Structure formats: C-alpha cells, structure tokens
Amino acid sequence: xxxxxxxxxxxxxxxxxxxxxxxxxxxxxxxxxxxxxxxxxxxxxxxxxxxxxxxxxxxxxxxxxxxxxxxxxx
Numbered sequence: 001x002x003x004x005x006x007x008x009x010x011x012x013x014x015x016x017x018x019x020x021x022x023x024x025x026x027x028x029x030x031x032x033x034x035x036x037x038x039x040x041x042x043x044x045x046x047x048x049x050x051x052x053x054x055x056x057x058x059x060x061x062x063x064x065x066x067x068x069x070x071x072x073x074x
Contacts, residue, residue, distance in 0.1 A: 020059025046074040
C-alpha cells in the first residue's frame with residue numbers, strides 16, 4: 001500500500017497503529033489526536049485519494065457524522 005504521511009518526528013513517540021480500509025491512524029503521546037494516513041492511488045490519469053469514509057474512520061476509532069469525501073487531480 002502507498003500511504004501518505006508526514007516525515008518521521010523522533011520527538012513524537014507514537015503509540016498503537018489502527019487500520020481500517022484505506023486509512024491508518026496512529027496514537028500520539030498527546031492524548032486525543034490521531035495521526036491519520038490515507039492510501040493514494042495514481043496512474044497516467046492523475047491521483048485519487050479517499051480523504052474520508054465514515055465506516056473506515058469508525059474502524060480506527062474516529063466517530064462523527066460526516067459521510068464521505070474524495071479528492072482527485074491531474
């Protein structure tokens with residue numbers, strides 16, 4: 001899988017990694033926020049990223065009422 005995530009920060013001691021669908025969420029030392037990485041698909045036509053999916057976000061422990069979001073570009 002090709003996941004997009006920021007460069008490693010040695011000062012940020014991350015905890016458990018949760019995976020669901022095309023998303024990964026990693027716990028941080030700071031209680032509450034998660035570092036979310038998404039899978040990116042690319043070919044000759046451009047790039048596609050599903051930036052939100054309720055089922056997958058719930059699968060990594062993020063519950064809210066937003067339904068779905070995508071991004072694509074050339």
